[in-house]
Amino acid sequence: MEIDHNFYMNLAISEAWKYQGLTYANPAVGCSIVGEHGELLAVEAHHKAGEPHAEVNAIKAAYYKLTQDEKILQLISSSQIHIYLLQNHNNIFKKCSLYSTLEPCSHVGKTPSCANLIAELGIKNVFVGVEDFNTDAANGNTVLEKSGANISLHVEQQKCEDLLFPFKKFMSDKFVFFKWAQRLNGTTDAGIISSAESRKNVHAMRDVCDLLVIGGNTVRNDRPTLDARLVNGKAPDILILSREKEFDTAIPLFHVKNRKVYIESDFSRMNDYKNIMIEGSAKMYELSRDIVDYYLCYLAPAFGGHDGFKNIEDKFQILNADKEEEDIIMWMKRIEDYE
Amino acid sequence: MEIDHNFYMNLAISEAWKYQGLTYANPAVGCSIVGEHGELLAVEAHHKAGEPHAEVNAIKAAYYKLTQDEKILQLISSSQIHIYLLQNHNNIFKKCSLYSTLEPCSHVGKTPSCANLIAELGIKNVFVGVEDFNTDAANGNTVLEKSGANISLHVEQQKCEDLLFPFKKFMSDKFVFFKWAQRLNGTTDAGIISSAESRKNVHAMRDVCDLLVIGGNTVRNDRPTLDARLVNGKAPDILILSREKEFDTAIPLFHVKNRKVYIESDFSRMNDYKNIMIEGSAKMYELSRDIVDYYLCYLAPAFGGHDGFKNIEDKFQILNADKEEEDIIMWMKRIEDYE
Structure with a gap:
């Protein structure tokens, strides 16, 4: 060296x-x-x-x-x-x-x-x-x-x-990053994936994001809070991407103070914000592919789960890979000319 | 820091x-x-x-x-x-x-x-x-x-x-490591996965292995050579793990000089060797789970392919993650008490 x-x-x-x-x-x-x-x-x-x-x-x-x-x-x-x-x-x-x-x-x-x-x-x-x-x-x-x-x-x-x-x-405009957590075998489902350290890191990210974008089905299925409680941080505004506008209002994310929640069928709301995290998996990945600047992957060294990023062909450049105590946190950009 | x-x-x-x-x-x-x-x-x-x-x-x-x-x-x-x-x-x-x-x-x-x-x-x-x-x-x-x-x-x-x-x-005995290449979305099939740099690294590994273990189906489907030509190295002996003993002898691995090829239905041949690389994916992973010391994963930052490590639950400790020009090379050990 x-x-x-x-x-x-x-x-x-x-x-x-x-x-x-x-x-x-x-x-x-x-x-x-x-x-x-x-x-x-x-x-x-x-x-x-x-x-x-x-x-x-x-x-x-x-x-x-x-x-x-x-x-x-x-x-x-x-x-x-x-x-x-x-x-x-x-x-x-x-x-x-x-x-x-x-x-x-x-x-x-x-x-x-x-x-x-x-x-x-x-x-x-x-x-x-x-x-x-x-x-x-x-x-x-x-x-x-x-x-x-x-x-x-x-x-x-x-x-x-x-x-x-x-x-x-x-x-100059807005920065949009797509964040997901996965196991080594590529799955993004079936319970908690990331280490406690990684989950805290995600909450710290939410604390400084001004908008968090999430899919309607994820909201319906996971009933998330999407706040930054692990770091005592502020909760970002939420854009739920959904054609169907009705949600069970008992879902915790609707009850976080000082937060706006938008339920909309496209991403145009993003233009009102500067630092935007999209949280999702395969479907949201495809929907947001053309508007994402960087990708942030929390990789847990485990096999398990069932579903992940299927039927997608893409190639990335790893900008940084940081090995934490357990997981690896990777920032990547998509290689544009990949066919 | x-x-x-x-x-x-x-x-x-x-x-x-x-x-x-x-x-x-x-x-x-x-x-x-x-x-x-x-x-x-x-x-x-x-x-x-x-x-x-x-x-x-x-x-x-x-x-x-x-x-x-x-x-x-x-x-x-x-x-x-x-x-x-x-x-x-x-x-x-x-x-x-x-x-x-x-x-x-x-x-x-x-x-x-x-x-x-x-x-x-x-x-x-x-x-x-x-x-x-x-x-x-x-x-x-x-x-x-x-x-x-x-x-x-x-x-x-x-x-x-x-x-x-x-x-x-x-x-003291023998060292057995399980090597595989995968995309970020966990797939191990559908053509070349690793970067040229990673493939050369694998050949360098083969050069110093004395035995390479591989599954019979992989040999039949991929018709591999399994030598170390990318580094002008020596080809390791091969143990093909297969109940079915007949193979098309035109498969290139049978024609590499100064190499023994065993076709056997269990791993006991490993006891004659010291530095053993198992190359495989999901099926071989499960078969060899109890005899592997370390895992070596070549992770390509790409989505694609179809099949990978399904229906397996395991957890690893990453011992080292080395970011090459394109891929990440990870040495891991399985966490034994993971249920």
Whole structure:
């Protein structure tokens, strides 16, 4: 295995994918920091909108690794961490290299600017996967150049583009992903499939989705709640795709507070939303095939069940496969020209 | 992500799994080397019996990274590398740490002893996943202790045990693994499933297997060759499991040189062999369920086909999932107490 700039960028990319979807309305971003002698100091990601950016999480972790100053571990908000680092960095980052999947931001929003922080700390080498297209946040590279940092652009660019794509999509239009859980033998029926860890991850996804799309038959058969109770999160609005508009109103999903439920026969409602998860199996897969950007599969290493994705021919590219304690979580895109 | 001793051991473990099966009759072993300041210098594995051990591959890579001395890149055999390192190391490894999934060997076989090499180089800290049980090769730790190295045992021990298990099994008895290729939707039929990279990997596996077990119906229907031509390797002996003993002798597998073919109605022939791959799908899975040690699944990210593993209930633990260019290669063990 070659240990080079791509290696450190790939560590950042893998870490970022663990939070893909969960960072909405922010992008999924990862960041590694390597010290003066090539020592790996931190690999971190952005976890959730409102929380510190990947660069700040990584600089915080690197600062602790270099100084063992436990005070920084107490600091949670991005502002606190920025202020503490600016006051206490003692130039320990001067000879470090920073790898960020996305150009560090230049705008001061919920947090101060990452580019300014990196410039103030005097980080010597900055490796960037992909430049920011968001005019509010872009120009981080300009800030860094002025500070005298060496900037290398387009490190593992394609992988960083794939990571950033959902952000680009919901910023310009809407991002639609199709999520399902299956066993290794391809079945999606017959009771609970995913591990507790995966189910919690799905609830975290629901917490940040603004619309969840589900088929009418699934609602009738499974009588689901479709909330985010496992993470104490908010329940997304629901679009039930169904020609038949009557449902038993005792089904729990209709009784979740602060939620709209639409029962409609097409997907046009999606145009009112930005971050949309479709939950389903074979039938919904086929119905939504032309409007889905990415696929998210929770794969449980088990044989069992009966029905799954039959009579469908499609090919995917695996963008990331993350082995959890039990399951594998895969983000994929469909290969368009597959016949 | 925490960057600690487990992190470096896990890099070694992941690298080693890529060669699981291919190192027969040696164990799959991985090794990372970290420099004086915590800089990652190498992550390597043992690739094939007769070639350098993981520690030698890692020390070679680390030496090149530290010295940029290109002469070492020309050296292929373990003996050459050992001699060159002993003459040219200049004490550059004195403050390094070495992480090996298995206790470095103490015996001089096809290669000089790794423990002696590490001792001669004066590597300061040695982290070991699991101690060697093989009395010929063991006592590496004793050699290292005498040299003054700090040895830490049992780093990620369980994971290193899982990695080593096939070796323990074929040393004491025989190692049996069940290999199959499937699409994401669980199908194992209807033409080529795996990527070119995966198919080549299967041929490399066949090259080092001494027996390949296959079902009679598969032989009749697929008329396979079952050799290792994609890697110019040797073809394993074949056990065709079949009550019906007559086969069309024009089927290519019967015409491969230097191969024995047995047509038998039970698995007892396996007792004459050490490293045994069963290739099959649902029916063979059920027949062999009680005699299989590990499962090896080549998962292609595609929907298609018709038949797969139906009417089977089982649960697995994924020991390693390696994302190749296209497919995922998974080593698993069955969870015994699953009902």
